[in-house]
Amino acid sequence: MELFYKIIFYISGFIIIWAMIGYPVSIKMIGKLYKKRKLKKDYSFQPTVTVMVVAHNEEKVILDKLRNIIELNYPKDKIEFLVASDNSTDKTNEIVSQFKSENPDYKVKLYEVKTRKGKTNAQNEAQKTVSTDYLIMTDANSLMERNSVKELMAAFTSVDIAYVSGRLSIVNQNASDVSNAEGSYWDSDMSIREIESRIQTITAGNGALYACRTKDYYDFNPIQSHDSSMPLFYALRGKRAIANHDAIAYEKAGEIVEDEFGRKVRMNRIILKQILPDLKILNIFKYRWFSYFYFGHRTCRYLLWISHLVVLLSNALLIPESLFYSITFTSQVLFYFLALVKIITKSKNKYLTLIYYYCVTVIAQWFGVYNILTGKAKPFWEKAESTR
Template sequence: MEPLIITVFYISCFIIFWAMIGYPISLKLIGKFYKTRQLIKDYSHQPTVTIMVVAHNEEKVILEKLNNLLQLDYPQEKMEILVSSDNSTDRTNEVVRQFIEEHKNKKIRLFEVKERKGKTNAQNEAQKTVTTEYLVMTDANSLMDKKAVKELLAAFTSIEIAYVTGKLSIVNQDASDVSSSEGRYWQSDLAIRELEGRIQTITAGNGAIYACRTNDYYDFDPIQCHDSAMPLFFALQGKRAICNHDAIAYEKAGENIEDEFGRKVRMNRVILKHIFPNIRIFNFFKFNWFSYFYFGHRTCRYLLWISHLSVFIANACIVQQSWFYTMAFIGQLAFYVLAIIQVIAKTKIKAFVLFFYYCVTVAAQWVGIYKIFLGKTTPFWEKAQSTR
């Protein structure tokens, strides 16, 4: 029994280490061999494009969003704005209709989803009305840089590139400890994505700003989200999903832990399916670096919830076997105690804040798992007021 417990301990330690430290370091080393491979752009590539905004009860931000889209630096005759309202019950539809009436010279449409089934379903239904060559997706509460659409489409320089995501810039990073922690995490993740895209293909995108060819669009199950589903889908087809961080969208992060925790729980609503989404994905001979990327960036991170529990229990069982196991167990206890102290004292000590934020991330995975087993996962999202 003891050998099994020790094996579980070391496997769990490896998963945690590889997800948070080993994989990012290894990727930087691999990236050194691809320094000459840079993102190619073709600014003469200006196809027709529909910019789709999915909104559910976004009366607070939808007008600013529409005005923002009219300021985009892209040929107006080639651009259409489509608001897919996911059964909004506030003034969202009314605001959009009035905006359309006031801008009759612009191509703006409102698509009303009759039954609320979530963001992905609203995209699926609205996409069937699109006639342009490309689709750009963006959130109602994010503002796009003037050159964002031009940058996204300039990156489609070959038929193998099926998906391009931009850079989400958090504008309220210094507003609270929560938004600051999310901002630091996001900056490190952007660096990883840039390397993955340069070497081959990214493992996940961002819902605030991304694009694909209309003909490549796929109707995903409404429980899924494009952020994680699209890059994987295209990678399995032998195509590439990349990032162009010169295409920028600005957005607020959650400023309180309740908002951020809720967002993370929603992100984990299909976590079990994403650990090993398709056994083919680990065929390195066929998918090359993407197999490595997915294991390090996705599979290991999606296993943090069970890895932290198993390493703690295993360590407790063998704590007296050697000084190493004793110190490892004390280290784990100290980690969780510091996170609890942060909850109670709300200190400004960066290490405490970091430990707390990390524990919240793992806890959100556990809640996601809990909801999956109880059949309580839904495709709906409840907007965080602190991000509006």
């Protein structure tokens, strides 16, 4: 049995270390080999576009969002605006309708989803009313930089590029320990995505800002999210999903742990399927770098919840074997203890905050798995008020 414990200890330990240290370091080293490869842009490419905003009870932010998108720097005769209201029961629809009547010079449409089934379903329904060549999707609480549409369109320089993701910029990063940790995570992840994009294709986008060809749109299951599903969908079909981080959307991160924790639980509502959604990903001869990217950036991260449990339990059983296992077990216990210290003392120490934030992320994965196994995973959620 000792051999079995050692095997699962080292495999689980490898997954954790590779996800959090090995892959980020390796991708930066690989990126240096491709440093001469730059993102191509063609600013003369200005097709017709629809900016879609999905909203559910967003009366607090929808007016600011509408004012923001009509100020986008893009030819007025080539841009339309579509609000997909996911069965809103507050004043969202009323505000959009009034804005539409007060701004007749802009092509603003409201699509009302009759039964709330979540963001992806609202996108699926509303997309069928779109007649423009391209579709840009953005969240109701995200404010787009004026040139963001031009930037997204400029990146569609070849037919194999099916998806372009913008950059999410956290505007309240210094508001709290939680938002600071989330901002630090996004800064790190954006740098990884930039390299993946430059080499071949990204493994995930972000809901704040992204674009695709209308004809390439696919009706995903409502339980799925475009953030994780779209880049994977296109990559498996030999197309590219890339990042243009000059296209920027500004958004607030959750300022309290409950808000950010709830968001992460929602993100993990199909985590079991995301670990290895298709065996074809393993075919490195066909998918080349994408196989490596997905394993390191997605598969290993989606396995953190079980890897931490297995490495802790197997380590405990191996303590009698040698001093090494005593040290590794003590280190793990100390790591979790430091997270508790952060909770109890409410310390502002950035290292304690990062440890605590990481533990919250792993626990959120466990909640996601629990919801899946108990049938409680759902395609919609209650928004985090501190992000509005």
